[in-house]
Amino acid sequence: MSNKGKKVAVLNRQDLTAFFTSLSKRFRIFGPSRIHRVDSLVEIASADAINFNYRNMKMSPKAFFFPQTQTLFSFDNESKDVNTSEPCQDRQRILFGLRPCDAQSIWLLDKVFVENTPSDPYYMKLRTSTRIVSLACTHPSPTCFCTSVNCGPDSEIGADVIFYELNGCYLIKTLTPEGEDVVAVANDIVKPPTEKELSEKEDIMRKAREKMKRVFDLECAQKTLDNFDAPRWARLYQKCLGCGVCTYLCPTCHCFDITDEVVQPRGRRVRTWDSCMYQLFTLHASGHNPRPTQKERMRQRIMHKFSYARKYYGHAFCVGCGRCITYCPVNVDIRQFMKKFMEEK
Amino acid sequence: MNNPYIPASVKIDDIIIENEAGDIRTFRLTFAYKKDERKFSFLPGQFAELSVLGAGECPIGIASSPTEKGYLLFTVKRAGVVTTQLHRAERGEIIGLRGPLGNTYPLQKMEGHNILIVGGGFAFTTLRAVIKYILEENNRKRFDDLTIIYGARTPGELIYKNELWEWEKRRDMTTYITVDRGDKDWKRREGFVPSVLKEVAPRSNETIALVCGPPIMIKFTLPVLDELGFIPESIFLSLEMRMKCGIGKCGRCNIGHKYVCKDGPVFSFRELQELPNEY
Numbered sequence: 001m002s003n004k005g006k007k008v009a010v011l012n013r014q015d016l017t018a019f020f021t022s023l024s025k026r027f028r029i030f031g032p033s034r035i036h037r038v039d040s041l042v043e044i045a046s047a048d049a050i051n052f053n054y055r056n057m058k059m060s061p062k063a064f065f066f067p068q069t070q071t072l073f074s075f076d077n078e079s080k081d082v083n084t085s086e087p088c089q090d091r092q093r094i095l096f097g098l099r100p101c102d103a104q105s106i107w108l109l110d111k112v113f114v115e116n117t118p119s120d121p122y123y124m125k126l127r128t129s130t131r132i133v134s135l136a137c138t139h140p141s142p143t144c145f146c147t148s149v150n151c152g153p154d155s156e157i158g159a160d161v162i163f164y165e166l167n168g169c170y171l172i173k174t175l176t177p178e179g180e181d182v183v184a185v186a187n188d189i190v191k192p193p194t195e196k197e198l199s200e201k202e203d204i205m206r207k208a209r210e211k212m213k214r215v216f217d218l219e220c221a222q223k224t225l226d227n228f229d230a231p232r233w234a235r236l237y238q239k240c241l242g243c244g245v246c247t248y249l250c251p252t253c254h255c256f257d258i259t260d261e262v263v264q265p266r267g268r269r270v271r272t273w274d275s276c277m278y279q280l281f282t283l284h285a286s287g288h289n290p291r292p293t294q295k296e297r298m299r300q301r302i303m304h305k306f307s308y309a310r311k312y313y314g315h316a317f318c319v320g321c322g323r324c325i326t327y328c329p330v331n332v333d334i335r336q337f338m339k340k341f342m343e344e345k
Numbered sequence: 346m347n348n349p350y351i352p353a354s355v356k357i358d359d360i361i362i363e364n365e366a367g368d369i370r371t372f373r374l375t376f377a378y379k380k381d382e383r384k385f386s387f388l389p390g391q392f393a394e395l396s397v398l399g400a401g402e403c404p405i406g407i408a409s410s411p412t413e414k415g416y417l418l419f420t421v422k423r424a425g426v427v428t429t430q431l432h433r434a435e436r437g438e439i440i441g442l443r444g445p446l447g448n449t450y451p452l453q454k455m456e457g458h459n460i461l462i463v464g465g466g467f468a469f470t471t472l473r474a475v476i477k478y479i480l481e482e483n484n485r486k487r488f489d490d491l492t493i494i495y496g497a498r499t500p501g502e503l504i505y506k507n508e509l510w511e512w513e514k515r516r517d518m519t520t521y522i523t524v525d526r527g528d529k530d531w532k533r534r535e536g537f538v539p540s541v542l543k544e545v546a547p548r549s550n551e552t553i554a555l556v557c558g559p560p561i562m563i564k565f566t567l568p569v570l571d572e573l574g575f576i577p578e579s580i581f582l583s584l585e586m587r588m589k590c591g592i593g594k595c596g597r598c599n600i601g602h603k604y605v606c607k608d609g610p611v612f613s614f615r616e617l618q619e620l621p622n623e624y
Contacts (some may be wrong), residue, residue, distance in 0.1 A: 034369045075398045080439055082398070084351050118349045118592055136622045228601075228621040255596035258350075260401045267399050269350075274597070281597055282587050285403070285425030288560075290586070290600075290624050300599075302619075308602035 007174040009183065009190035009333055016170070020047040023094065027131070032057060033097040041095060052090045052165070055141045056099045056321060060251030062109060063125045064095060069272045071163070073120070073259070077267040093130045094182060100155040100162070101319040103134040105251030107158030111313045112254050122271075126245050130176050134159035138204055140212045143322030144337050148215045151319045153208040165200045171201045202301040216338040218306065218316055224341045225307050228299075231345065236337055237298035239330045244275035246324035246332070247301065252317040255281070302337060349592050352396040352441025353381035357434055358416060365501025368423040369467050371408065375416050376607045377439060385445060388452060390583060390611045393444030395419060400430040402528040404588045404606070407445065410477035412484070416532050417442075420504060426543050439462035446591040446600035447610050449553055451581060452473050459490040463566055465558025466497055467504055467526060471583055472557050474517045475566060476512070492547045496523040496538040496562075500531050521545055539565035542573075547554055549574035567614065577615035584610050584624055600624050 011019060023029055024045070033042045039054040041061060073084045098106075112122035137144075137153035146152050157161050158177030162297045164171040171193060174183050183190070191214075224230070247253040257274040260267055274281060277297050283289045291297050309317035318334075325333050359373035372395075376382035389410055394402040403425065409418035423432045434440065450471070460479060464472045472495075479488050492511065497503045503522065519555040521535040523541045534541060538558065554575055556566055563582065570580055586598035586605040593607035601620040603609065612620075 077399050080398050082351070082354075084348065107548075112594055116593055118347065120594060121348045121350075228623075254594070256589070256594075258402065258595070260399050262399045268429065269398075269401075271595075274595070284585070284587050287429065296623065299412075303601075304599070308599060311602035 007180070007183070008193050008198070009172045009174075010166075010193045011046045011170045011172055011186060011190050013168055013170070015186075015189045017047040018189055019186045020044075026185065027092050027094045027182075028090075028095055039067045041098075041327070044096075050097065052135075055139065056102070057324075058249070058323075058327075059152060060105065060249060060321070060323065061095055061098055061102050061332070062105065062251055062254070064093070064130060065106065065109065065123050065238040065272075066254060066256075069178075069270055070122060072269045072271055074266060076265060077262050078265045083234065090126075090129055094133055095130060095161075097134045097135045098132055098159070099136050099137055099321070100153060100157075100159065100322040101144075101151050102251050103132050103158035103162075104151050104155050105319045105321070106132060108252050108315060108317055108319070109254055109314070111315070116313075127313060131160045131182055132158060133161045133163065133182060134177075136162060136205065136208070138165065138166045138208050140208065141322055141326070143325040144212060144320060145215045145322060146320035147209065147212045147318050148335070148338070149218060149318045153212060154205045164204070166200050166204065169197070171197060203329075215335045216342055217311075221307060221338045221341045222307060222310065225303065226345045228303075230344070232340065233295055233299045236340070237293075237295045238312070239332055240277070240294050240298055241276050241330055242279075242294050242297065244277040245327050245329070246334075247275040247277055249323040249327055250303070251319060251321055251323070272287075302334070306338070349443070350401075350590075352394070352443045353383075353385070354378065354439050355417070355442045357438045357440060360434075360436060363504040363506075364419060364614055366434070366501070369420060369504060371418055371420045371474065372431070372434075373416050373418055374440070374442065385417075387445035388449035389478045390471050391445040391447050392418070392471070392591075392610060393417075393442050393446060394588075395421070395427070395431065396429040396441030396443060397434070398441060400534075401427045402428040402441075402443065402589070402613035403431075404585070404591060405444070406471040406474075406583070406610075408473050410474045412478055412481040417537055420467060420473075422467050424572070428476075443591065445488060447606055450583075450611055451613075452478075453552070455553045457490065457571045458551050459548070460488055460492070461547050461552050461554040462491070462493045462495075463542060463554060463556045463558070463570075464493075464495045465562040466502065467561060468506055468557045468583075468585075472555060473505055473508070475555060480515075480518070489551070491518040492545075493518065494522045494523070494542055494545065494547075495521070495539065495540060496525065496536075498525045500524050500528055520549075537565070538562050540567060541567050543569045546573055549579070552579065554580045555583075556580060563576065577618055578613055580614035581611055582614060582617065584612060586610075586624065592620060 031044045034051045077084045113120040162178045253276045256271045282291045305317045354377035355374040363369040363370040392406045396402045405419045408420045435588045470490040527535045588598045589595040591606045593604040
């Protein structure tokens, strides 16, 4: 990716505190922190609270734009009066330290909730008030496979600013006009990069990419994937318990349910995360279910990510973060699926 | 910003019990606010999410034609949580409506063609809308011969009976009404829809067929249409699927890479042949 129009600056590590102090005057800052032994993205008061020593957060950042439970509107269950008033505008937020895969996942979610009209007003509101600052990966996890799905340890897609961690300093690349606002608060403490720093960054990222070998090829897998009635589907799903953790932790899974909740006399219509791995997801009121067993549901999940989304949105809905592999209770490994697809001709 | 999740308020103006079993009712709805009525511009084939606050929403095809002004018709079979609540509703009650959603029957393509309509059971709702649309005085000349084949299990399960008997008498259309099994008063045809279709053999050249009915009817109708010479590009089907958002986001109504709520519910048979058989 070219550096044209993208400003690059260097921030010394000891100036990070000053940078965050200036930022916090304008923005609410959410950054990586270790809470109860889980790396999470939480609101932070100062730079000291940030834990830079993490691979990735357990939860994807999607909940910041698409909360697990969200009220669409409330109503009076007796008079049936609808209250659509929205809460007042939140302060501008910064999500700091997202891994590039997670930043790219937000760019994919934008396709569903913003570009695919009509746009989703609830998503839009949270999205437009949030800037994304990503942190390039230097040490991939054993379950990472971003380079196989058009993403990478230094992917800039979806981020407004990207930080590269060098020896004693950060190389900061501004990627969007929204990102300029973020870096602007540090104008007096950043300096232009030296040739040495630029080549150090190239070196670190080359090593990171080398550590992350490509596991499968999307184009190649698609050809066999599109064989909907292939016998392999009857084998591949058998381990799956249908718990749905893969879809809940997935940064790009965005299926939801809409239900009404009533505690007399108040009611609200809520949307909640849902999962294609559940039987009720597609069950008709008539009793008919187009995806009656886990076989069809597993096929749906994989086909949606790697075939349907490519046809509908032009991109696979996977960024290779590896959460579905790390947290699957029965070690279902989506990489192995894709490898098998490639081997079948 | 326009919020596609907020339902408009509509009043239940009238309720018509359509069948003997009493589990299919037509709701005549009028908008509570003029501004919502002005915004609601639709064509036959589209659907809307009907909303009973406290119970939820369900997608229902619009059974009236845009040429019928001042109200909307929805024919609802009692099946799940929301439709059960709807069936308990009385005249004068306010419910919610979100739409219009989805695509329409291919009206432009249909112009200047003969139209064959094949329907079964209570899946006749949006087909009624398109029939009313074609029969409207100003529209009728834009379409050639209109043939309708409609069937239900028993005479008591036929919906829109008064209109069916009227259509039978009209000279600018041909109407075949059939039931799987008649009763002692039944003087019309007996037989399944696909057999009647085969028997009356409407011509296929310059003809567009619109088909909507239970899966078993569709399964046996498509081969008959093929025998009669209909090409997949001239056959259009309206599908249903479990839905929530209705705007292609919640992710549950897809068949392959198409969302029934947004890219459908009307698909040509050619389009369906290219999609996985998962509906």
